[in-house]
Amino acid sequence: MFEFLFRNLMRNRRRAILTVTSIAASLFLVTTLLTVLTELESPPATPESARRLVTRHRVSLANMLPVAYRAKIARVEGVEAVAGSMWFGGIYKDPKNFFPQFASDTDQFFAVNADMQLPEAQKQAYLADRTGALAGNNLAERFGWKVGDKINLKGSLFVFNPELTLRAIYSVGPDDGSSLFFHWDYFNEGLNNAGFTGSYSIRLRSADQAAAVAERIDDLFRNSSAPTKTETEKAFVLGFISMLGNVRLLISSISSVVIFTIVLVAANTMAMSIRERVREIGILKALGFRKAHILFLLIGESSMLALSGALIGSIGAKVIFAREKMSSLTAGFVERFHVAAGTVAWCAAVGLLVGVVAAGVPAWQAARRKVVDALRGVD
Amino acid sequence: MAELLIEMERLSKVFRRDSVEIPVLRDINLKVFAGDFISLMGPSGSGKTTLLNIVAGIDRPTGGELQVLNTDLLSMTEDQLATWRNHHIGFVFQHFNLIPVLTASGNVELPLLLTSLGRRERREHVGAALKLVGLSGRADHYPRQLSGGEEQRVAIARAIVTDPTFVLADEPTGDLDAESAAEVMEVLAGLNQQFNKTIVLVTHDPRAAAYAKVRHHLDKGVLVEKSA
Amino acid sequence: MKIPLRYNAGSLWARRTGTIMTVFGIGLTVSIFITMMALVNGLESTFVETGHDDQLVVIRQGSLNEVNSYFGRDLFQIIRLLPGIAKGPDQQPLAFGEIVVVINHTRIGGESSNIIVRGTSAQALALRPEARIVEGRMFRTGLREVVASRSLSRRFENLTTGATVHFGRSDWNVVGLFEAGGTAYDSEVWAGYDEIAQDWDRPIYSSILLRAENVPAAEQIRQRVADDRRINLQAIPQKKYFADQAATAVGVKMLGNFIALVMGIGACFAAMNMMYGSVMSRSREIATLRAIGFRRRNILASFLVESVILGLLGGIAGCFLALPMHGISAGTANFQTFSEVLFNFRLTPGIFLRGLVFALAVGIVGGYLPARRAARVKLIEGLRE
Numbered sequence: 002m003f004e005f006l007f008r009n010l011m012r013n014r015r016r017a018i019l020t021v022t023s024i025a026a027s028l029f030l031v032t033t034l035l036t037v038l039t040e041l042e043s044p045p046a047t048p049e050s051a052r053r054l055v056t057r058h059r060v061s062l063a064n065m066l067p068v069a070y071r072a073k074i075a076r077v078e079g080v081e082a083v084a085g086s087m088w089f090g091g092i093y094k095d096p097k098n099f100f101p102q103f104a105s106d107t108d109q110f111f112a113v114n115a116d117m118q119l120p121e122a123q124k125q126a127y128l129a130d131r132t133g134a135l136a137g138n139n140l141a142e143r144f145g146w147k148v149g150d151k152i153n154l155k156g157s158l159f160v161f162n163p164e165l166t167l168r169a170i171y172s173v174g175p176d177d178g179s180s181l182f183f184h185w186d187y188f189n190e191g192l193n194n195a196g197f198t199g200s201y202s203i204r205l206r207s208a209d210q211a212a213a214v215a216e217r218i219d220d221l222f223r224n225s226s227a228p229t230k231t232e233t234e235k236a237f238v239l240g241f242i243s244m245l246g247n248v249r250l251l252i253s254s255i256s257s258v259v260i261f262t263i264v265l266v267a268a269n270t271m272a273m274s275i276r277e278r279v280r281e282i283g284i285l286k287a288l289g290f291r292k293a294h295i296l297f298l299l300i301g302e303s304s305m306l307a308l309s310g311a312l313i314g315s316i317g318a319k320v321i322f323a324r325e326k327m328s329s330l331t332a333g334f335v336e337r338f339h340v341a342a343g344t345v346a347w348c349a350a351v352g353l354l355v356g357v358v359a360a361g362v363p364a365w366q367a368a369r370r371k372v373v374d375a376l377r378g379v380d
Numbered sequence: 381m382a383e384l385l386i387e388m389e390r391l392s393k394v395f396r397r398d399s400v401e402i403p404v405l406r407d408i409n410l411k412v413f414a415g416d417f418i419s420l421m422g423p424s425g426s427g428k429t430t431l432l433n434i435v436a437g438i439d440r441p442t443g444g445e446l447q448v449l450n451t452d453l454l455s456m457t458e459d460q461l462a463t464w465r466n467h468h469i470g471f472v473f474q475h476f477n478l479i480p481v482l483t484a485s486g487n488v489e490l491p492l493l494l495t496s497l498g499r500r501e502r503r504e505h506v507g508a509a510l511k512l513v514g515l516s517g518r519a520d521h522y523p524r525q526l527s528g529g530e531e532q533r534v535a536i537a538r539a540i541v542t543d544p545t546f547v548l549a550d551e552p553t554g555d556l557d558a559e560s561a562a563e564v565m566e567v568l569a570g571l572n573q574q575f576n577k578t579i580v581l582v583t584h585d586p587r588a589a590a591y592a593k594v595r596h597h598l599d600k601g602v603l604v605e606k607s608a
Numbered sequence: 609m610k611i612p613l614r615y616n617a618g619s620l621w622a623r624r625t626g627t628i629m630t631v632f633g634i635g636l637t638v639s640i641f642i643t644m645m646a647l648v649n650g651l652e653s654t655f656v657e658t659g660h661d662d663q664l665v666v667i668r669q670g671s672l673n674e675v676n677s678y679f680g681r682d683l684f685q686i687i688r689l690l691p692g693i694a695k696g697p698d699q700q701p702l703a704f705g706e707i708v709v710v711i712n713h714t715r716i717g718g719e720s721s722n723i724i725v726r727g728t729s730a731q732a733l734a735l736r737p738e739a740r741i742v743e744g745r746m747f748r749t750g751l752r753e754v755v756a757s758r759s760l761s762r763r764f765e766n767l768t769t770g771a772t773v774h775f776g777r778s779d780w781n782v783v784g785l786f787e788a789g790g791t792a793y794d795s796e797v798w799a800g801y802d803e804i805a806q807d808w809d810r811p812i813y814s815s816i817l818l819r820a821e822n823v824p825a826a827e828q829i830r831q832r833v834a835d836d837r838r839i840n841l842q843a844i845p846q847k848k849y850f851a852d853q854a855a856t857a858v859g860v861k862m863l864g865n866f867i868a869l870v871m872g873i874g875a876c877f878a879a880m881n882m883m884y885g886s887v888m889s890r891s892r893e894i895a896t897l898r899a900i901g902f903r904r905r906n907i908l909a910s911f912l913v914e915s916v917i918l919g920l921l922g923g924i925a926g927c928f929l930a931l932p933m934h935g936i937s938a939g940t941a942n943f944q945t946f947s948e949v950l951f952n953f954r955l956t957p958g959i960f961l962r963g964l965v966f967a968l969a970v971g972i973v974g975g976y977l978p979a980r981r982a983a984r985v986k987l988i989e990g991l992r993e
Contacts, residue, residue: 015884016881016884016885019877019878019880019881019884020877020881022877023874023875023877023878023881024874026870026871026873026874026877027870027871027874029870030867030870030871030874033866033870034867037863059712060709060710060711060712060722061675061710061712061722061945061946061947062946063675063676063710063945063946064710157672158671158672158676160669226809241941243719243721244721244722244940244941244946244948245940245941246938246939246940246941247938255640255867258636258639258640259640259871261636262633262636262637262871262874262875262878263874265629265630265632265633265636265878266629266633266874266877266878266881268629269625269626269629269630269633269878269881269882270881272625272626272629273626273882273885277889
């Protein structure tokens with residue numbers, strides 16, 4: 002049966018290829034969109050990140066926290082290590098070369114960021130050099146940096162142009178490692194000892210203390226002129242995303258429309274194909290094929306087409322995005338872009354469903370048509 | 381003395397398919413003069429349609445000589461042939477070959493669109509052609525609304541609307557019942573008698589062939605003249 | 609065009625189901641294309657349309673925007689006396705100090721987000737002619753009163769006329785709503801300068817908004833402020849100040865282009881599919897036309913035109929499908945001020961035109977190969993079928 006099915010599809014190869022390509026293109030898009038959504042909505046949750054909190058100004062990340070907070074936070078029960086972090090937002094050669102830059106405290110930095118992996122010698126070199134820089138491996142690869150290179154940034158948020166020397170390259174997991182860090186002391190000095198930072202990263206003694214410690218920290222500063230908001234690293238990142246607006250709605254709407262369009266394309270193809278084979282189907286029925294057989298054949302054809310298109314499109318997306326370095330492709334906007342197996346499976350299921358729906362009406366008509374009408378070629 | 385329109389000398393056509401040679405026409409000698417009404421009879425596979433196609437410039441012979449209207453068809457490009465066909469040939473096919481999405485007058489008008497006639501002139505010619513075949517009242521009907529005989533008559537109108545030098549009819553009654561066949565052949569005969577249209581008819585129907593003034597037989601690619 | 613359009617129209621109509629499905633499919637693609645452009649246009653115009661060429665925003669040197677900027681009130685006296693500043697009806701320079709803070713407020717629907725609150729004065733409104741009170745009245749000085757943008761009031765809780773909202777250290781009465789012509793100011797809440805400065809305990813200015821006598825004068829003032837090292841301020845042309853904040857639009861634009869490209873390819877293949885099917889079932893007609901004397905290129909042109917008609921119909925359908933998006937408001941993040949910026953989906957005739965051109969391209973690209981195939985129909989075989 003399946004071979005017959007396949008033969009029928011290959012009968013009009015061009016049509017089959019065009020349909021499959023059209024569906025593949027659309028599902029490539031859907032896969033990409035869904036991956037954007039999943040990446041946005043699930044920041045990485047390594048065991049280390051589960052032990053980190055982020056403290057920032059309650060009102061807005063744009064507001065600064067005094068550097069004096071550090072000592073106070075360090076004394077809070079449950080806090081193992083704390084490091085201040087200031088988003089620098091400078092320009093490296095060209096505004097298009099966007100990547101995150103942070104001026105961070107150094108003494109407890111590696112305690113807080115325990116998941117960073119780098120050679121001990123480099124670590125010490127970075128800590129020792131006041132104008133040293135620590136770069137993620139993806140970032141270094143993107144710009145071709147080697148330890149010892151000079152990296153000069155031009156401040157745009159702050160009137161300060163740090164001149165750094167790359168001392169260490171870190172890696173964290175499969176594809177993070179896209180930020181640049183330098184000494185907060187150097188930064189502070191460049192700003193005439195302004196004495197502020199943007200946020201504090203805190204390492205907990207144990208992850209299940211997160212809520213309690215967060216509360217304690219916020220209580221400390223509740224009535225001061227710079228009240229804080231402390232949350233898990235994951236919540237912090239999610240907060241950013243929610244600022245983007247209703248991305249979920251946008252993506253679901255577009256995906257729905259795209260899928261609907263696919264149904265139209267597949268349905269058109271099946272209708273054309275079936276219309277041309279009225280006579281043939283009549284012969285099959287005259288030979289003894291029953292309604293159910295005909296339905297199976299036609300719906301099977303349609304599903305095979307749609308499923309192939311879906312698999313090509315979505316696996317294609319997975320393969321393409323695994324190979325391309327998304328950060329350089331999108332000027333630093335997007336860092337990680339992994340198409341999940343679940344997304345591919347979902348798209349395959351959608352493909353199958355589209356195949357069934359698209360063949361629906363014409364297949365039903367064809368199966369029901371009387372043999373004598375079919376043989377006469379009457380539509 | 382009537383003008384010699386078509387002259388074939390030792391014309392032959394061999395089809396080559398997958399290194400097998402199939403001779404379709406052998407040594408055909410035929411002269412067609414202005415005002416002739418010739419029928420070529422023969423069983424299917426005897427090469428009749430091929431002969432017609434060659435005269436129309438749609439196909440090329442593999443041997444022999446062919447002069448149509450003193451023009452050397454074999455040296456013309458496709459584009460030139462197309463224009464030549466438009467001016468000189470009126471084609472009538474077995475399956476009518478009307479464009480289903482155009483009305484009768486739309487179909488008849490088609491050959492005129494390749495000329496430089498203006499809209500009003502075209503409309504006049506179309507009207508005249510449809511009148512000639514007796515279908516003035518059906519000008520706005522679509523082919524699916526016409527009977528077989530009527531469709532073929534529209535096809536004849538289309539074939540003559542440019543006032544071509546001759547009309548080539550390939551099995552015009554093949555798809556028709558006896559009554560419609562007679563209708564159609566009456567129209568063709570009328571065209572020849574009243575307007576001196578040169579007609580070359582190809583058919584396997586003896587009743588249709590009977591309408592012609594000169595009857596030839598084509599069997600296995602060889603021409604035999606029967607009667608006048 | 610030798611072969612009449614009636615032929616194409618008739619053929620499209622004869623295969624109506626297929627035609628309608630293809631047109632609809634192209635239409636959906638075009639509507640997505642148009643919607644994305646409307647989104648980007650709305651975002652960009654919110655920023656780009658804000659401001660006047662002859663006005664300057666003065667903020668601290670080194671700050672990127674008002675939210676991060678602060679300087680002493682004494683500097684205001686220096687600025688307002690600069691030559692080249694236009695004078696109001698009362699002969700006073702048109703320069704006004706303002707304080708800008710960010711508050712966290714709950715959206716209708718639960719999540720909270722940041723909003724900009726501007727401590728300003730009623731006179732400063734003279735420099736914002738695009739804004740007008742549409743409900744209630746302007747706030748009065750000496751009282752904890754605010755006016756909110758109408759767009760904000762629709763998105764956030766408790767910002768309707770008559771409501772009371774708590775932020776900073778006090779309760780504030782919303783006494784009116786304003787509309788600012790779709791500019792960035794439509795994402796703000798305004799109150800009196802003194803009241804905000806008091807509540808935040810910040811006797812400083814975030815910015816000064818001033819109007820120059822004319823555009824060249826504005827440039828001179830800007831240069832002067834930049835050259836004056838003592839005051840440590842920078843004067844940015846108002847339009848540029850807002851235009852520079854449109855960073856979010858970049859990402860959306862990228863996404864929109866990506867979507868349009870991929871969907872365009874899909875649509876081309878769909879159109880191609882439809883046209884191939886059409887060509888294959890009309891080989892007898894094509895051969896007849898050629899027998900009559902039409903040339904290959906007439907056939908090619910005719911089928912290409914048919915595909916273009918399909919595309920255009922799809923484009924028109926797409927325009928209608930996208931129409932309801934116009935004016936729909938949405939909000940996203942201003943990553944510079946970390947506050948919410950509101951915008952509307954903005955459809956313009958230009959965008960519709962681009963949608964139609966897109967559809968046209970789909971018709972041409974998708975129809976070209978099938979049209980070539982049609983032109984290649986061999987006369988004899990076509991007749992024989």
